[in-house]
Amino acid sequence: MSTFTKPSHIxxxxxxIRELRDMKQEALAQALGTNQQAISALENSETIDDxxxxxxxxxxxxxxxxxxxxxxxxxxxxxNNFYDNSAQGQILNNSCNNLTFNPLEKLIEAYEENKKLxxxxxxxxxxxxxxxxxxxxxx
Numbered sequence: 001m002s003t004f005t006k007p008s009h010i011x012x013x014x015x016x017i018r019e020l021r022d023m024k025q026e027a028l029a030q031a032l033g034t035n036q037q038a039i040s041a042l043e044n045s046e047t048i049d050d051x052x053x054x055x056x057x058x059x060x061x062x063x064x065x066x067x068x069x070x071x072x073x074x075x076x077x078x079x080n081n082f083y084d085n086s087a088q089g090q091i092l093n094n095s096c097n098n099l100t101f102n103p104l105e106k107l108i109e110a111y112e113e114n115k116k117l118x119x120x121x122x123x124x125x126x127x128x129x130x131x132x133x134x135x136x137x138x139x
Contacts (some may be wrong), residue, residue, distance in 0.1 A: 014042060015069045053068075
């Protein structure tokens with residue numbers, strides 16, 4: 001087992017957080033007042049100056065520390081071990097405490113959006129049936 005650790009690649013972290021936020025490069029570019037190619041270049045950068053990092057963190061809705069300390073393993077552990085199976089039932093994995101968004105809230109938001117869409121589809125079908133019944137009645 002090697003004790004060598006990979007250097008922190010801030011661009012990959014930005015890319016993964018952006019993807020987890022379901023944000024395209026174009027949307028991040030617009031939030032930063034730049035273009036998609038510049039975001040691609042940022043995501044390929046191993047280092048980024050602190051001022052630019054603050055802007056990126058704000059656009060992604062996280063704090064700079066969460067961005068700097070992000071790791072795939074911590075995110076996976078956070079979701080896999082969201083609740084402690086012990087009698088105390090405490091949330092595990094303190095390494096994700098720097099996240100500024102709540103994954104459960106995001107899930108609830110998605111559910112609410114899907115519910116609204118479903119309700120609109122049902123209403124559209126009801127309107128169609130009503131319209132067709134009116135046409136049949138008028139004949």
